Amino acid sequence: MNNSFSLDHLYTNLITEHEEDIAAIKQCIAQHHNSFIYFSAHEPIDTILKKIKDSISDSHNAIYFDLKNAFTPKGLLSYLTKELLKSSSSKLTDIFEFANKYMPNLKPQFYKQGLLKTELTINYSINEQTIYTFLRDLLDAIPLIAQETGKPFLIIFNNYDNIYTIDKRLTEEIFRDKIAKQKNINYIFACSNEEHIAKIFDKKLAHNYKIKKMQVIKPLSEETKKNYILTTFRNNGFSIEDPVIEQIIKKTSNLHNIFLLCHKLFHRNLHKKSISTNAIKEIIQEIIRELSPSYLTIWSNLSPHQKTLLYALGSKGGNQIFSAKFLVENDLGSAPSVQTSINALIKKSILAKKEKEFYFCDYFFREWILLILS
Structure with missing residues (x-):
């Protein structure tokens, strides 16, 4: 198939x-x-x-x-x-x-x-x-x-x-x-x-x-993405539940990553025609390993402060990054220093902002950072 x-x-x-x-x-x-x-x-x-x-x-x-x-x-x-x-x-x-x-x-x-x-x-x-x-x-x-x-x-x-x-x-x-x-x-x-x-x-x-x-x-709605994933899997005889689809969307952050994850899930689970949350975790680890050389190149071109900020965002979230507590706990220095790094990371399309929260444009890069620094 x-x-x-x-x-x-x-x-x-x-x-x-x-x-x-x-x-x-x-x-x-x-x-x-x-x-x-x-x-x-x-x-x-x-x-x-x-x-x-x-x-x-x-x-x-x-x-x-x-x-x-x-x-x-x-x-x-x-x-x-x-x-x-x-x-x-x-x-x-x-x-x-x-x-x-x-x-x-x-x-x-x-x-x-x-x-x-x-x-x-x-x-x-x-x-x-x-x-x-x-x-x-x-x-x-x-x-x-x-x-x-x-x-x-x-x-x-x-x-x-x-x-x-x-x-x-x-x-x-x-x-x-x-x-x-x-x-x-x-x-x-x-x-x-x-x-x-x-x-x-x-x-x-x-x-x-x-x-x-x-x-x-405007960005595609979550409902549109969910319907696409559900319809494509089920039209090919796969069993997949809503919580699993929500997990796919949560852990992809962009359309290209939806493609990468779903393409591999489809191929890997073709024999049993069922998708589980455990399968998602395994495939994400595989994707991260495959993309590691590219991520390493990106990482090597970042400043020490940008790296520290990305790890803090990845591990603790991006909605309170200018708070005194966040700055002190993550050894980020002053708020202007964080703003400078944020601007540079947005310019490089590594981070984006939605309302008051900063997030990774590539969720898999976030997972890679947490993996190498944990």
Whole structure:
């Protein structure tokens, strides 16, 4: 029997809760307006955005960029160029013609990966200043391409807030300036980092992005997650009770971890078709062992104070972290020191805040910390 818990299956089923959000964004596109989407970390935003892209493909040329794939100005230029070229055609001759016409200074190259796959690369031997010139040229080419195709262009930027981490301001300023001057191009900016959002979409500057719609993608409800887990297990003949499902949700904290845990529970218990709380504990220990090298890398890049704070949060909870008792008992020093560490850990997507409580974005990382320090 095939394992019914896959990321595609998980996201496809769970984003039904966001159908109204998707409809509102599509309406904004139809009115030729730009949209800003705020989402909580670990929500299936990429699936939502790709569903929007696919649903309007007949009426628009839609291109999807995830800025988590770019870390430097050069990397961003290469990534944007490759995706724009790949969207133009599947034929190599057409792509070369397209590049020569609209991006004469860029030199696309192709190399074979095995027998069937051809990889497109952009080979730059250019200085930093030239990179920014090429980036401006690339953004100037988009309206020209849209005009020739006769179809409206929709550019979707997932994790657009990452543009601020590339070089602080210069790249973002180039984007903002070019977008302000473009016509007949629609944009979707999806962001999750509140600190970067506040800097990028400052009130004095935000009008350049021509945003008419702000859509907040709320976290999926516990009931939606419970129904998905229950239905998927029971549709495959498994016996699972509500307390066990509640334990799965409590010990996962995000959708990817739900997938990891349920996928392994399904596979490991296929012979007896029953899920118990003991099975959950065993699988979590297995996942922690598998993820230990990744967690060790994260851990080694944290300051001693951040490590102490994470252990305290993991063992005692995160709703009273600025109280004198919590600070003294956990040897955390002053409240400002804790605030500095909290800010850094939120920026690294290790911690998040809900109302007045801080919590781990990855429950399994919490369990790993408690395991190695206990």
